């Protein structure tokens with residue numbers, strides 16, 4: 611998915627992940643945008659305003675149903691979804707997966723549930739996109755055992771009990787924002803989600819990139835997280851970001867036309 615905005619189109623991707631785990635099954639990492647943001651008849655006025663400002667452009671072939679179909683699976687096969695945070699471009703297609711377990715921070719979700727809709731908006735959260743039964747499906751990543759992550763990244767919650775898929779706190783972008791480190795890959799991979807929007811912003815001497823800094827919930831924490839991600843990369847790790855406009859070897863190839 612790509613979104614554009616402004617008089618000079620700035621096109622950022624909005625990635626979500628598909629991960630086949632040997633014991634946990636088919637896992638999604640976030641869900642990306644979906645029609646509930648762009649065209650749902652029952653959308654609140656703030657969500658309509660958000661969609662008209664950001665103008666996300668949904669690409670049919672990139673929607674979860676189509677991507678899963680391409681991979682020989684269906685939405686019903688998705689056993690679990692890891693939610694890195696509760697922003698619209700990460701939760702908008704949750705309704706497609708009513709049975710999936712949700713790996714998320716229960717304390718952050720409890721705060722979302724306790725706040726008014728208006729107060730959630732100030733945190734960039736549209737609670738109307740969250741399924742009503744979400745709390746009963748959450749696996750609280752803060753209750754999981756922690757394991758060391760490679761390349762000096764610190765430690766992370768061991769999502770599936772094998773020490774290979776670690777949820778690493780990367781505070782600053784949004785409440786409870788975390789990334790996912792695939793520690794057992796030949797080159798360890800850190801999906802750093804929204805810590806930055808462009809990989810170039812992680813280069814030595816670069817201040818945090820503008821889009822990322824503008825929307826940060828805590829700029830100082832974001833800068834510290836950004837330095838940790840940059841150090842992980844300097845030590846030989848791969849970093850993937852949700853919105854980086856460049857193509858990545860981790861992206862699914864385009865469908866031939």
Ligand SMILES: [Zn+2]
Nearest residue numbers: 695697784804
């Ligand atoms: Zn976000």
